[in-house]
Amino acid sequence: xxxxxxxxxxxxxxxxxxxxxxxxxxxxxxxxxxxxxxxxxxxxxxxxxxxxxxxxxxxxxxxxxxxxxxxxxxxxxxxxxxxxxxxxxxxxxxxxxxxxxxxxxxxxxxxxxxxxxxxxxxxxxxxxxxxxxxxxxxxxxxxxxxxxxxxxxxxxxxxxxxxxxxxxxxxxxxxxxxxxxxxxxxxxxxxxxxxxxxxxxxxxxxxxxxxxxxxxxxxxxxxxxxxxxxxxxxxxxxxxxxxxxxxxxxxxxxxxxxxxxxxxxxxxxxxxxxxxxxxxxxxxxxxxxxxxxxxxxxxxxxxxxxxxxxxxxxxxxxxxxxxxxxxxxxxxxxxxxxxxxxxxxxxxxxxxxxxxxxxxxxxxxxxxxxxxxxxxxxxxxxxxxxxxxxxxxxxxxxxxxxxxxxxxxxxxxxxxxxxxxxxxxxxxxxxxxxxxxxxxxxxxxxxxxxxxxxxxxxxxxxxxxxxxxxxxxxxxxxxxxxxxxxxxxxxxxx
Numbered sequence: 001x002x003x004x005x006x007x008x009x010x011x012x013x014x015x016x017x018x019x020x021x022x023x024x025x026x027x028x029x030x031x032x033x034x035x036x037x038x039x040x041x042x043x044x045x046x047x048x049x050x051x052x053x054x055x056x057x058x059x060x061x062x063x064x065x066x067x068x069x070x071x072x073x074x075x076x077x078x079x080x081x082x083x084x085x086x087x088x089x090x091x092x093x094x095x096x097x098x099x100x101x102x103x104x105x106x107x108x109x110x111x112x113x114x115x116x117x118x119x120x121x122x123x124x125x126x127x128x129x130x131x132x133x134x135x136x137x138x139x140x141x142x143x144x145x146x147x148x149x150x151x152x153x154x155x156x157x158x159x160x161x162x163x164x165x166x167x168x169x170x171x172x173x174x175x176x177x178x179x180x181x182x183x184x185x186x187x188x189x190x191x192x193x194x195x196x197x198x199x200x201x202x203x204x205x206x207x208x209x210x211x212x213x214x215x216x217x218x219x220x221x222x223x224x225x226x227x228x229x230x231x232x233x234x235x236x237x238x239x240x241x242x243x244x245x246x247x248x249x250x251x252x253x254x255x256x257x258x259x260x261x262x263x264x265x266x267x268x269x270x271x272x273x274x275x276x277x278x279x280x281x282x283x284x285x286x287x288x289x290x291x292x293x294x295x296x297x298x299x300x301x302x303x304x305x306x307x308x309x310x311x312x313x314x315x316x317x318x319x320x321x322x323x324x325x326x327x328x329x330x331x332x333x334x335x336x337x338x339x340x341x342x343x344x345x346x347x348x349x350x351x352x353x354x355x356x357x358x359x360x361x362x363x364x365x366x367x368x369x370x371x372x373x374x375x376x377x378x379x380x381x382x383x384x385x386x387x388x389x390x391x392x393x394x395x396x397x398x399x400x401x402x403x404x405x406x407x408x409x410x411x412x413x414x415x416x417x418x419x420x421x422x423x424x425x426x427x428x429x430x431x432x433x434x435x436x437x438x439x440x441x442x443x444x445x446x447x448x449x450x451x452x453x454x455x456x457x458x459x460x461x462x463x464x465x466x467x468x469x470x471x472x473x474x475x476x477x478x479x480x481x482x483x484x485x486x487x488x489x490x491x492x493x494x
Contacts, residue, residue: 018203020228020235021059024338026331028056033337034326035062036344041319047286048478050075050302050457051227052345057296058235064345065227068412068436068454074206074224075302076428076456078283079141081223082175083233084198084207086257086269087249088182088190089129090241091197094250097185100126104177107184111156119160125181127164128174129268130261134160139173141221142427142481144212151212152180168264172220175269176212179219190217202236202243204229221283224455227300234281234289234298237270258291271312276321282312284426285457285479290320295328304457304479309426350459352438353450355410370471370491377422382473382491384447384464391439393449393462395419404451404462406437412452413437422486424477425458469493 025032035054042049050069054062065071092098098107104123105112112121119134127133135158144151155173179190186193191209199207206229210222217223236242237257241249253268258279260272270291272279278292286303301316308315332338366386372379383394390413394403397420407413414436421429433456439449442463449462459478464471473489 018205020055020232022063023059023061025061025327025341026335026338028059028061029328029331030054030056030061031327031329031332031337032062032341033332034323034329036337036341037326038319038323039341039344041323042316045315045319047315047319048304048350049286049348050304051300053227053231053300055231055235055238055298058239058298060228060231062341062345063227064348067349068414068452069302069350071228072226073434074208074226074455075287076224077230077287077302078221078285078426078457079172079175080230080281080283080287080289081209081218081221082172082269083281083289084194084209084223085175085178085190085217085219086129087198087233087236088194089125089178090249090253090257090268092182092185092193093253098125098181100124100129104128104181107181108152111152117160119162119164120156123160123164125178128178128181130165130264131168131170131174131266131269132165132264133169133171133174134162134164134167135169135171135173136161136167138169138171140481141172141218144173144176144218145427148213150214151176151216151218152214155180168266170266172218175220176216176218178269179217180214183214183216189215190219198248201246201248202229202232204232227302230287230289230302231298231300234291234300237291238293238296238298240293254291254293258293265312273313273317276317277324280312280317282317284309284481286316287457288316290317292324295324297324297328302457304459306479309479309481350412350452352407352410352412353440353448355408356440356442365466365471368493370493372473372489372491375489376487377420377475377489379473379489379491382464382471382489391449393439393464404435404437404449406439406449406451408439410440411438414454417451421458422475423482424460424475424480424484424486425453425456426481428456 051065182190206226208224209217237254241254257268257270258272259267265273270279281289286305288301290299305315370382378398381396385392389409392403392405402419404417405415417435433453435451436454437451445466447464451460461476463474471491475486
């Protein structure tokens with residue numbers, strides 16, 4: 001049996017040289033009991049976490065992943081992406097590519113014309129950063145995601161009824177324009193601009209970013225990364241923009257990033273709520289990067305939390321603020337709490353479908369093809385292929401077959417699928433997704449399959465109900481920015 005020290009050394013050996021240093025809460029003057037109380041409170045509130053990493057002064061004091069999520073797996077960050085965009089803007093300002101008070105249209109003169117509204121002409125870079133563009137409504141990234149023509153043109157179409165700089169209105173459209181500005185002035189995408197300036201010095205090796213029309217990263221969303229790389233961004237800001245003694249961000253940038261204003265709970269593309277400690281990046285469904293500069297603390301969380309898509313102040317943040325004083329109160333008197341915290345974080349998992357004894361109905365439906373009635377998702381046929389320990393759900397959508405492989409042993413089976421999201425995944429439609437799935441019989445005529453898309457927050461549930469030669473299929477999702485259920489599909493055996 002390995003000792004704790006030996007096991008930690010073995011784990012450290014698996015990490016590359018760019019990994020953050022691991023230590024204990026007590027060694028950094030933090031309460032393991034407080035961290036554990038926070039985690040248990042999140043669990044008691046029904047908040048589904050996928051990962052948790054806490055660091056002080058750049059050293060990781062607690063970390064855990066909820067299986068089938070793992071340390072090496074990327075996670076879609078949604079609007080946490082905006083913090084990466086802001087960092088790119090800070091670096092571009094440091095290099096003199098543009099100024100905070102520069103008019104946005106000065107860098108896109110081909111989009112200006114005699115009828116361009118006065119407020120649009122007045123819009124400055126700082127107005128984009130602080131979400132005070134003058135717009136009277138926000139634009140979600142999902143709105144433009146399916147548009148293949150210029151998103152710069154889409155931005156120019158948005159009415160600007162208010163004087164820029166006077167009214168807060170959160171929007172991913174402003175984040176896109178910041179990305180477009182960096183690309184216009186640097187000649188490369190924001191991702192490629194950040195690669196040598198941020199990713200390389202911090203050892204961020206996982207960040208991937210969608211690319212929209214004209215080779216521009218969305219800015220407000222579309223980035224994915226492993227949790228440690230998200231944590232590194234928070235650590236950089238907790239250290240006032242300095243990394244291993246090297247100044248990365250301009251002097252004073254972090255202070256400005258974390259300062260809101262009356263009527264504006266937002267700094268420079270980071271949330272800064274009045275009366276709350278620190279500041280943080282927030283992404284739909286529970287993605288967070290918290291920064292507490294006064295305490296030297298950084299916290300990264302990925303999750304799937306309902307009701308948090310457009311509310312940065314619900315779900316996880318109130319609990320973090322509630323338990324922060326206890327966590328920062330000092331090391332525990334007894335080391336037992338650190339062992340309890342390690343045990344808790346090392347045993348986290350999402351519950352798969354419970355293992356069930358195959359029902360007699362399985363013999364009558366195994367491999368049988370059911371032809372679907374006309375439906376909104378254009379599902380043509382449904383087949384459930386059953387083996388002793390696994391199964392495969394095959395859906396013919398349009399003229400293409402897609403399948404999801406699942407365990408029948410009460411475990412998660414990893415695979416890949418090309419099945420379209422059908423509007424359940426906040427507008428995202430990757431060509432292929434990594435899955436972990438499990439299935440089982442609820443009763444003699446009902447089969448349930450859960451499919452966790454393990455590089456995202458999304459989990460689909462497929463319920464198949466068999467009745468003689470008929471079948472109904474109901475598909476739903478755990479979190480989404482729109483509907484949670486697809487219309488019922490009816491099918492008949494052939």
